[in-house]
Amino acid sequence: xQQVKQNSPSxxxxxxxxxxxxxxxxNSMFDYFLWYKKYPAEGPTFLISISSxxxxxxxxxxxxxxxxSAKHLSxxxxxxxxxxxxxxxxxxxxxxxxGKSTFGDGTTLTVKP
Amino acid sequence: NAGVMQNPRHLVRRRGQEARLRCSxxxxxxxxxxxxxxxxxxxxxxxxxxxxxxIDESGxxxxxxxxxxxxxxxxxxxxxxxxxxxxxxxxxxxxxxxxETQYFGPGTRLLVL
Numbered sequence: 001x002q003q004v005k006q007n008s009p010s011x012x013x014x015x016x017x018x019x020x021x022x023x024x025x026x027n028s029m030f031d032y033f034l035w036y037k038k039y040p041a042e043g044p045t046f047l048i049s050i051s052s053x054x055x056x057x058x059x060x061x062x063x064x065x066x067x068x069s070a071k072h073l074s075x076x077x078x079x080x081x082x083x084x085x086x087x088x089x090x091x092x093x094x095x096x097x098x099g100k101s102t103f104g105d106g107t108t109l110t111v112k113p
Numbered sequence: 114n115a116g117v118m119q120n121p122r123h124l125v126r127r128r129g130q131e132a133r134l135r136c137s138x139x140x141x142x143x144x145x146x147x148x149x150x151x152x153x154x155x156x157x158x159x160x161x162x163x164x165x166x167x168i169d170e171s172g173x174x175x176x177x178x179x180x181x182x183x184x185x186x187x188x189x190x191x192x193x194x195x196x197x198x199x200x201x202x203x204x205x206x207x208x209x210x211x212x213e214t215q216y217f218g219p220g221t222r223l224l225v226l
Contacts, residue, residue: 046214
């Protein structure tokens with residue numbers, strides 16, 4: 001049973017437009033959510049996080065939205081840039097402990113110039 | 114995340130051999146997590162260690178796998194009698210007192226022939 005799902009394996013957007021990456025979870029105990037970005041042959045890099053007490057967190061071009069009732073979160077990137085092309089992982093954890101995170105399978109974002 | 118070091122970056126083993134993967138956390142970090150990523154999948158938690166203690170090994174296979182984080186030196190993930198299914202990327206992550214995010218190393222890519 002996959003507790004964190006990223007249903008879109010890939011996403012392609014034009015430079016300058018908005019990228020929206022989606023993530024669904026099933027475990028009600030999750031209370032902290034993170035997005036990571038990963039380039040080939042590198043480890044994941046932390047992007048942005050959100051606690052379950054919030055419904056939105058913004059950091060520059062990146063905004064994460066959390067809908068607890070729907071058990072859904074999304075990452076918005078505006079405006080998208082070619083350098084954003086990477087694999088994006090959604091992760092969730094309980095007890096506000098970023099360790100022992102449960103990861104989705106990732107979405108490959110391609111931003112076309 | 115350049116502060117987390119893993120070596121080797123690539124490791125080739127024949128079936129039945131032993132694999133030793135090393136992880137040096139960021140300076141000042143005393144918590145280490147190991148994750149495994151199979152092809153086309155997300156990262157899966159394996160084990161959580163603090164210095165000289167295994168805190169949570171619920172994600173580690175019961176046989177052939179072991180991990181340690183000694184008082185001095187890197188954390189080591191050891192896989193005995195490797196099989197082809199062990200071929201994967203193994204990432205370690207560290208973080209300090211504020212467990213709000215973790216910093217990943219570049220990973221070790223293990224290939225079992």
